[in-house]
Amino acid sequence: xxxxxxxxxxxxxxxxxxxxxxxxxxxxxxxxxxxxxxxxxxxxxxxxxxxxxxxxxxxxxxxxxxxxxxxxxxxxxxxxxxxxxxxxxxxxxxxxxxxxxxxxx
Numbered sequence: 764x765x766x767x768x769x770x771x772x773x774x775x776x777x778x779x780x781x782x783x784x785x786x787x788x789x790x791x792x793x794x795x796x797x798x799x800x801x802x803x804x805x806x807x808x809x810x811x812x813x814x815x816x817x818x819x820x821x822x823x824x825x826x827x828x829x830x831x832x833x834x835x836x837x838x839x840x841x842x843x844x845x846x847x848x849x850x851x852x853x854x855x856x857x858x859x860x861x862x863x864x865x866x867x868x
Contacts, residue, residue, distance in 0.1 A: 800858030
């Protein structure tokens with residue numbers, strides 16, 4: 764887990780912990796891809812993308828769910844760096860909730 768917090772709460776997760784999420788690979792006409800989002804903030808997402816060597820131009824600023832698309836080898840690196848593998852449904856739910864929280868500020 765990519766975390767900035769020190770002490771986890773009773774559920775095992777720190778209050779301010781940022782979790783980077785990746786969903787399962789899916790086949791598209793251009794090959795296999797997955798999505799990467801943060802359940803915390805876009806800044807955390809961009810910071811993690813930078814650690815993966817992704818350039819900012821790869822960011823997809825969709826109104827519903829800002830994200831990066833990852834190829835299989837980059838997904839594996841993200842997981843090795845602490846990203847959490849989740850279903851597409853879970854990724855959208857948690858990523859969307861984080862996006863809406865930021866929009867409310």
